[in-house]
Amino acid sequence: MERTVYLNGEYLKESEATVSIFDRGFLFADAVYEVTAVVNGKLVDNDGHMARLQRSCNELQIALPVSLDEITLAQRALVEKNSMEEGAIYLQISRGNAGDRDFGYPENVKPTLVLFTQARKVIDSPKALTGMKVITLDDIRWKRRDIKTVGLLAPCMAKQAAHDKNVDDAWLVEDGYITEGSSNNAYIVTQDDVVVTRPLSNDILHGITRKALLELAEKEDIKIEERLFTPEEARQAKEAFISSATTFVFAVVEIDGVMIGDGKPGKISNKLREIYIDLAKKTAE
Numbered sequence: 001m002e003r004t005v006y007l008n009g010e011y012l013k014e015s016e017a018t019v020s021i022f023d024r025g026f027l028f029a030d031a032v033y034e035v036t037a038v039v040n041g042k043l044v045d046n047d048g049h050m051a052r053l054q055r056s057c058n059e060l061q062i063a064l065p066v067s068l069d070e071i072t073l074a075q076r077a078l079v080e081k082n083s084m085e086e087g088a089i090y091l092q093i094s095r096g097n098a099g100d101r102d103f104g105y106p107e108n109v110k111p112t113l114v115l116f117t118q119a120r121k122v123i124d125s126p127k128a129l130t131g132m133k134v135i136t137l138d139d140i141r142w143k144r145r146d147i148k149t150v151g152l153l154a155p156c157m158a159k160q161a162a163h164d165k166n167v168d169d170a171w172l173v174e175d176g177y178i179t180e181g182s183s184n185n186a187y188i189v190t191q192d193d194v195v196v197t198r199p200l201s202n203d204i205l206h207g208i209t210r211k212a213l214l215e216l217a218e219k220e221d222i223k224i225e226e227r228l229f230t231p232e233e234a235r236q237a238k239e240a241f242i243s244s245a246t247t248f249v250f251a252v253v254e255i256d257g258v259m260i261g262d263g264k265p266g267k268i269s270n271k272l273r274e275i276y277i278d279l280a281k282k283t284a285e
């Protein structure tokens with residue numbers, strides 16, 4: 001069955017939605033995006049995603065083609081039109097079609113807005129039970145990882161390298177320290193049960209799930225340290241996990257072939273997943 005997608009104000013069948021070859025998203029990856037989880041047909045933490053979308057656009061001087069409220073109406077309409085109960089909604093804004101290929105920002109060009117749904121199980125995902133295996137790789141991305149752009153070739157390369165090694169994902173390393181996962185934030189739990197994650201800066205994406213999770217952890221009296229950590233410290237950790245809108249929380253049970261803990265999702269990782277899912281179900285709208 002074809003999905004209904006959204007393109008510049010219109011709801012179309014996916015086979016009928018097309019974008020110009022001169023669109024700057026296509027030519028320059030001159031575009032930003034957001035991914036919002038859907039649970040029980042409702043959007044999870046969407047205000048956070050909208051706020052980050054606005055920030056990404058501001059950083060790149062891309063004017064929103066419609067208001068954030070109108071984008072949210074389109075998100076909800078697509079969930080309904082596709083009868084989606086669980087999964088994700090992807091949205092992308094490119095600087096638009098300037099009719100040719102020139103590097104500088106064009107004037108008077110309307111940004112291209114695209115949204116589509118991806119139905120999948122977020123809560124009962126098999127990886128939630130088994131945990132993930134990761135390798136560490138050199139972080140070859142650009143220096144503005146706080147902007148959620150569609151320039152994702154480096155993460156694609158990292159995920160392919162992980163796939164070639166029969167593992168699930170890669171954690172990226174810069175100057176000897178883990179930055180984040182290829183499409184998620186990275187955490188370890190020390191032997192004395194402190195959750196450690198890299199502090200916010202331009203080096204990582206400011207995860208919306210990360211923010212909610214750190215607030216929840218604090219309420220549960222789980223100790224948090226926002227500081228750098230090395231791959232070696234990660235391999236010695238009691239637990240490790242990731243967070244993102246598409247995974248919520250997944251435990252990491254192997255790093256570079258080294259088993260973490262007893263090779264099963266750890267207590268704190270499981271607890272954080274559980275309380276995040278509770279929160280998501282309660283607050284989705």
Ligand code: PDD
Pocket residue numbers: 035180181182183184185204205206207208209210243244245246
């Ligand atoms: N990725 N870090 C990176 C590099 C990411 O791409 C993502 C999200 C995150 C987690 O952010 P959030 O919790 O707001 O989803 C961290 C999305 C899911 C993606 O590219 O599909």
